[in-house]
Amino acid sequence: MTGEIGQLALCLALALALVLAISGIGGARLGAAGAQAIASSSAAGMLVFIGLAFGALTYASIVSDFSILNVAQNSHTLKPLIYKISGVWGNHEGSMLLWVLVLALYTAAIAFSRRGGARLTSAALGVMGMLAAAFILFILFTSNPFLRLDPVPFEGAGLNPLLQDFGLAVHPPMLYAGYVGLSASFAYAAAALITQERDWARAARPFMLTAWIALTLGIALGSWWAYYELGWGGFWFWDPVENASLMPWLVATALLHSALATERTGAFRSWSLLLAIAAFSLSLIGTFLVRSGVLSSVHSFANDPERGFFILVLIGGAVGGALALFAWRAPSLDGGASFEPASRETALLLNNVFLAAAAATVFVGTLYPLALDALTGTKISVGPPYFAITFAPIFIALLILVPFGPRLAWRKGDLPAALRTLAPALGIALVAAAVILAFTAPRTLAGCGAFAVAAWLIGASAIEVRERGLGAFQAGALASALAHAGLGVTLIGIAGTTLWRSEALEVLGPGESMNIAGYTLRFDGVKGAHGPNYDAARATVTVLSGGWTIAVMHPEKRVFPAEGQDTVETAIRTTIVSDLYLALGDQREQGRWILRAYVNPLAPLIWLGALVMALGGFAALWNRLRVARPASVAVAAPAE
Amino acid sequence: MIRAVLALFIVLAAQTAQALPAPDALADPAQEARARALQKELRCLVCQGESLDESNASLAVDLRHLIRDRIRAGDSNAQIKDFLVSRYGDFILMNPPFESRTYALWLTPFVVLMLGAGIAIWVVIRARKSPPGDGTLTGAG
Numbered sequence: 160m161t162g163e164i165g166q167l168a169l170c171l172a173l174a175l176a177l178v179l180a181i182s183g184i185g186g187a188r189l190g191a192a193g194a195q196a197i198a199s200s201s202a203a204g205m206l207v208f209i210g211l212a213f214g215a216l217t218y219a220s221i222v223s224d225f226s227i228l229n230v231a232q233n234s235h236t237l238k239p240l241i242y243k244i245s246g247v248w249g250n251h252e253g254s255m256l257l258w259v260l261v262l263a264l265y266t267a268a269i270a271f272s273r274r275g276g277a278r279l280t281s282a283a284l285g286v287m288g289m290l291a292a293a294f295i296l297f298i299l300f301t302s303n304p305f306l307r308l309d310p311v312p313f314e315g316a317g318l319n320p321l322l323q324d325f326g327l328a329v330h331p332p333m334l335y336a337g338y339v340g341l342s343a344s345f346a347y348a349a350a351a352l353i354t355q356e357r358d359w360a361r362a363a364r365p366f367m368l369t370a371w372i373a374l375t376l377g378i379a380l381g382s383w384w385a386y387y388e389l390g391w392g393g394f395w396f397w398d399p400v401e402n403a404s405l406m407p408w409l410v411a412t413a414l415l416h417s418a419l420a421t422e423r424t425g426a427f428r429s430w431s432l433l434l435a436i437a438a439f440s441l442s443l444i445g446t447f448l449v450r451s452g453v454l455s456s457v458h459s460f461a462n463d464p465e466r467g468f469f470i471l472v473l474i475g476g477a478v479g480g481a482l483a484l485f486a487w488r489a490p491s492l493d494g495g496a497s498f499e500p501a502s503r504e505t506a507l508l509l510n511n512v513f514l515a516a517a518a519a520t521v522f523v524g525t526l527y528p529l530a531l532d533a534l535t536g537t538k539i540s541v542g543p544p545y546f547a548i549t550f551a552p553i554f555i556a557l558l559i560l561v562p563f564g565p566r567l568a569w570r571k572g573d574l575p576a577a578l579r580t581l582a583p584a585l586g587i588a589l590v591a592a593a594v595i596l597a598f599t600a601p602r603t604l605a606g607c608g609a610f611a612v613a614a615w616l617i618g619a620s621a622i623e624v625r626e627r628g629l630g631a632f633q634a635g636a637l638a639s640a641l642a643h644a645g646l647g648v649t650l651i652g653i654a655g656t657t658l659w660r661s662e663a664l665e666v667l668g669p670g671e672s673m674n675i676a677g678y679t680l681r682f683d684g685v686k687g688a689h690g691p692n693y694d695a696a697r698a699t700v701t702v703l704s705g706g707w708t709i710a711v712m713h714p715e716k717r718v719f720p721a722e723g724q725d726t727v728e729t730a731i732r733t734t735i736v737s738d739l740y741l742a743l744g745d746q747r748e749q750g751r752w753i754l755r756a757y758v759n760p761l762a763p764l765i766w767l768g769a770l771v772m773a774l775g776g777f778a779a780l781w782n783r784l785r786v787a788r789p790a791s792v793a794v795a796a797p798a799e
Numbered sequence: 800m801i802r803a804v805l806a807l808f809i810v811l812a813a814q815t816a817q818a819l820p821a822p823d824a825l826a827d828p829a830q831e832a833r834a835r836a837l838q839k840e841l842r843c844l845v846c847q848g849e850s851l852d853e854s855n856a857s858l859a860v861d862l863r864h865l866i867r868d869r870i871r872a873g874d875s876n877a878q879i880k881d882f883l884v885s886r887y888g889d890f891i892l893m894n895p896p897f898e899s900r901t902y903a904l905w906l907t908p909f910v911v912l913m914l915g916a917g918i919a920i921w922v923v924i925r926a927r928k929s930p931p932g933d934g935t936l937t938g939a940g
Contacts, residue, residue: 391853426926498926505923512915520908527904528895537900540842542850542893549908 183285340370
């Protein structure tokens, strides 16, 4: 029954999505309150039915209902409960269902918050309805998670052990909250073009912020997972799939800044609209890249050209439609706001120039090899060195300019005054550079520069908060100070691990030791261990420093018999300023194992910085929702 | 990269890995450092996402040996790379070469940045000329 309930719920959700699309757009065009009310209730109904479908699939997975093909292919009775639940989105069909569930959540949030007035809300709901209908059709026709299997197998095939991990249980929903959240600002932008209402940026702001926070955390979670799970201590690989999530993040960051100017002074009105369209388009392109099988990675669960084609049509429709609407309507929306060259508008403009260039770099670097291969059949690689040469300088230049933005007033800022206020931060930056130069080995210019820029960012943020005092929170200055300081923290982490990591690799027998960065690692042998659905070889490594035992660590190798795969479970001892990272390799001869050890200085700061950035986003969101409450009453009053 | 790691785990190849006190590590530390640096610029053709330095595939192991043999024989880095490219194509280079078919790849970041800067200057000049008070400062943020 479960499968039929899910299938039926999904069909009903499709019907409601179509009603939502028609009543939403119609209600906005005609200004009919009745149609607008229908749109709101359809949004609620759509959430209920997609929730029901998602619940049905989750239930089937929890009770191991292998009569459903999707569950049989991706689950196993012995799998722990948390991975039975997370396994729902650990495959293509289920993850698309999660995608539309998140879309329905955002749609309902738009319907209930009614930000920006009745017409704008109604049009935005209509756009969300169209997107939902397209994605539900995609699921029903190419990726149905409720297909039946006959005869019912006795046991399921299990989930890729690499995905049986807490980080990866949380990473996809977080990333989707970001990707799909950009659909809300896309919908508001399209709604602004349809209704020609100017105040869309304010209405869409909480959704932009939510999406940005989720995207930031989702990317950080993915990177953290790669770090501890893949076993060699890397945190970013410029893998196309990672790039697919970085591009929307860069454009969403540009959008957050540009929309701020649009909202406050009316500047960059059409540019902000274009960014809102671009950010969601890149989310869709990311989905296409990951799901179509153009790229192969752990993310592309089952590759099927039909799906790729469908998504391509979907992208074409959404992006093409939005761009056509933009070309038609945007010129009439633009009001030339005036500002001086030294002003916050100029700072935000520069921010956008650099972020757009950074996003374009990632875009070419990711798609160029695919395009070249398709057109000429030549295979080239675009690896980390390419991005180090192109992306890094653009981004560093951006970071150097960041502190000026908050110090310049709207319209007409005072650059000399800003420089005077920021002078202490410049001092801190120079001291940081000198300290790095004096005390680290190997001595690198890159390290010097990275620490100077990081200190500059963090110092400027501290000055910003001190200057504003208790008013910092209300002014939204705390939010930007946190987000900008977070960039500095992440930069320190990246520089630290990239420039000063130590690595050692040896074959050790019981009782033998190896040395790395001041630690002595004594290998005390390997014992067998059992988990709920795996067997493990568990090593015991005693860590000595200056003759004292400071830790006992247990790196593992796990064998998952159901899936026939192995994973490496690293052991990491962190002191925030440094990670000691151990990975157990293969057994060489009786009792002797390969042990890989890394000392990654400052590595935890990479993700801590992302957390600080997200906190900045939360501060902005909180501030926004707190301020918005009385305003939303005022907005609700004027009738058509 | 991730598929590579997967493949690595599945195959569970018990082979020599990176930086292992390999019997053929070059005696001269400067030469060994050159070999390591070169390894990082070359892609493992089996694992694709990883460099020769990181990969545990047997082809990567062979190529690491080959690089050391060539260094011993006195080849320059460029000669070694040319040899590998002639054998495996540009795909083996992590960093794509700058040539006619990759001009667009290498120049796009620069062009976009210049174009953006040009547009920004134009926007700022125009914003200064436009009559003041055209768009009113709205809202409390």
